[in-house]
Each structure stands twice: as C-alpha cells, then as structure tokens.
Amino acid sequence: MTEHTPLPGVPDSIPAAPQPAAAVPPETAQHPGVPALEIRGLAKRFGEKIAVNGISLSIPSGSFYGLVGPNGAGKTTTLSMATGLLRPEFGTALIYGVDMWEHPVEAKRLVGNLADGVRLFDRLTGQQLVTYHGLLSGLDAATVESRATDLLALLDLQGAANTLVVDYSAGMTKKIALACALIHAPRLLVLDEPFESVDPVSAANIRDILHGYVSGGGTVIVSSHSMDLVERMCDHVAVIAAGRVVAAGTVDEVRAGSTLEDRFVQLVGGRHQQEGPEWLRNF
Numbered sequence: 001m002t003e004h005t006p007l008p009g010v011p012d013s014i015p016a017a018p019q020p021a022a023a024v025p026p027e028t029a030q031h032p033g034v035p036a037l038e039i040r041g042l043a044k045r046f047g048e049k050i051a052v053n054g055i056s057l058s059i060p061s062g063s064f065y066g067l068v069g070p071n072g073a074g075k076t077t078t079l080s081m082a083t084g085l086l087r088p089e090f091g092t093a094l095i096y097g098v099d100m101w102e103h104p105v106e107a108k109r110l111v112g113n114l115a116d117g118v119r120l121f122d123r124l125t126g127q128q129l130v131t132y133h134g135l136l137s138g139l140d141a142a143t144v145e146s147r148a149t150d151l152l153a154l155l156d157l158q159g160a161a162n163t164l165v166v167d168y169s170a171g172m173t174k175k176i177a178l179a180c181a182l183i184h185a186p187r188l189l190v191l192d193e194p195f196e197s198v199d200p201v202s203a204a205n206i207r208d209i210l211h212g213y214v215s216g217g218g219t220v221i222v223s224s225h226s227m228d229l230v231e232r233m234c235d236h237v238a239v240i241a242a243g244r245v246v247a248a249g250t251v252d253e254v255r256a257g258s259t260l261e262d263r264f265v266q267l268v269g270g271r272h273q274q275e276g277p278e279w280l281r282n283f
C-alpha cells in the first residue's frame with residue numbers, strides 16, 4: 001500500500017483489494033519490542049471530506065493508550081482502518097508487526113475490537129452472541145462455554161445471559177460487545193468509547209479488568225472524551241484533531257505540567273468563552 005502523502009493531493013482512486021495473504025512469518029508477531037500497533041500514514045476521505053489526513057502512531061506493547069480528540073476528529077475512522085473494518089485509502093497498520101490489510105486473518109487473531117456503531121447480531125441472546133464470537137475465533141466449545149460464563153459474570157450480565165441483545169440497554173450492549181472482544185484473549189484490545197452509557201460501577205469493574213489485562217502483558221487502546229478518565233487510566237495518549245495527530249507520547253509528556261483537559265483545549269482550540277444567545281438566558 002502507498003506510504004503516507006498528506007492530503008490534499010491524493011489521487012481519487014482507492015487501491016485495489018490486496019492479493020490473497022502469503023503466510024506471515026510466525027516470528028513477526030512474537031518479536032519482543034515490536035509495537036502492538038504501528039500505523040503509518042493512514043488516510044481516508046469520504047467524498048470531499050478528509051476524515052483522516054496521514055496519521056502515524058506507534059503504540060508500545062504493554063501500554064494503556066488513550067486516543068482523544070474533538071467530535072469528528074477522525075478517531076473512529078482511524079481505529080476502523082487499523083482493525084480491518086475500513087479499508088484505508090493510504091497507509092498501513094501493523095498489529096504486532098502483522099499487516100492488517102495484507103494478512104487480515106492473522107492480524108485479526110491478535111486483536112479484540114469494540115467498535116463504535118457497528119451492529120451486533122442482536123437477535124441472539126447475550127450468551128449466544130459471546131459463544132458465537134468464541135467459536136468463530138476457533139476456540140473449542142468447552143473453552144468457549146467456560147470463558148463466556150467468566151465474562152458474563154465479570155461484566156455483571158449473568159442475569160441477562162438469556163435475554164436477546166436487541167432488548168439490552170445501551171450500557172449492557174457495550175458490555176456484551178466487550179465480552180465478544182475479549183473471548184479469544186487477544187494480545188491487543190481496541191476499544192472505541194467503551195465507557196459511553198456504562199454505569200459508574202460497571203465502568204470501574206471494566207477498568208479493573210483492563211488494568212489486570214495490561215498487567216498480564218496485554219495492550220489496550222481506548223478512545224474516550226473523558227480527559228479525566230484517560231489521565232487516570234492511561235499511560236500514553238495521542239490527541240487527534242482534524243484528521244491529524246497534534247500530540248502523542250506519555251500522558252505526562254502530552255499534558256506538559258497542565259491537566260490533560262487544559263492541554264487538550266490548548267491543542268485543539270474551539271472554546272467559545274460565551275454564555276450563549278440572549279434568548280437562552282432570559283427566563
């Protein structure tokens with residue numbers, strides 16, 4: 001795939017579908033020190049709109065990495081391209097050294113994905129949906145059953161195990177999607193706004209699970225609008241605005257002695273410092 005050329009100036013054509021994957025050298029994904037995710041020059045346009053304009057990031061293995069940015073900055077588009085849901089127009093995404101778009105089967109084995117806005121098979125019960133994901137990932141039935149039981153308990157969903165997912169609340173749907181992302185014990189978890197709609201107790205439980213997962217050698221990438229949460233939870237952060245990386249590094253490096261929220265506002269701008277129109281202040 002073509003390396004990064006900042007837009008504008010990109011040709012209109014989208015590269016042809018990749019050829020069938022050649023075998024991935026097994027040592028590639030095992031090499032110590034290889035980043036959990038390395039994205040180079042990712043770019044994507046929707047019509048005239050440049051959603052992602054040449055994003056490069058290296059996510060260290062074992063990190064808890066936050067991705068923040070204003071609405072419409074390109075976070076979901078970037079994560080979708082990195083995890084094999086959306087074909088990039090330019091650039092590459094390597095999961096533990098395995099090219100997502102050249103070796104998608106091998107790369108997807110290494111990653112668990114909680115995507116924003118992707119529909120689930122919601123006519124299954126929670127238990128069935130998690131089981132389905134486990135079996136699809138190649139686990140044997142006994143392992144799937146035992147892991148599904150563990151995950152439903154961890155996420156406080158035992159009581160809803162036999163309820164159709166279509167009847168779940170927004171927060172319950174997030175949690176069952178997280179269970180689906182976890183069941184094959186991936187080395188990298190990519191979570192797009194995992195705490196949205198989730199109640200505070202469940203959110204704290206999920207944070208504990210994620211910290212345990214990182215302590216055990218896993219890597220988490222989480223997009224969030226909660227600066228406070230990212231500051232407390234993550235060790236690294238990237239700030240994205242208008243489809244570009246405007247800052248990236250450890251949380252301490254990026255906040256540079258300030259709070260992450262203040263630094264975010266400095267970096268991306270957009271504060272209005274006004275109280276709104278008079279007709280909204282005259283009751």
Ligand SMILES: Nc1ncnc2c1ncn2[C@@H]1O[C@H](COP(=O)(O)OP(=O)(O)OP(=O)(O)O)[C@@H](O)[C@H]1O
Pocket residue numbers: 046049050051069070071072073074075076077078
């Ligand atoms: N399928 C699509 N078709 C057209 N435009 C799209 C599509 N998906 C995203 N966009 C546009 O691309 C830009 C980036 O969107 P994206 O969802 O990646 O942002 P985001 O940073 O995740 O935003 P938010 O924080 O609001 O979820 C936005 O301007 C959005 O309108």
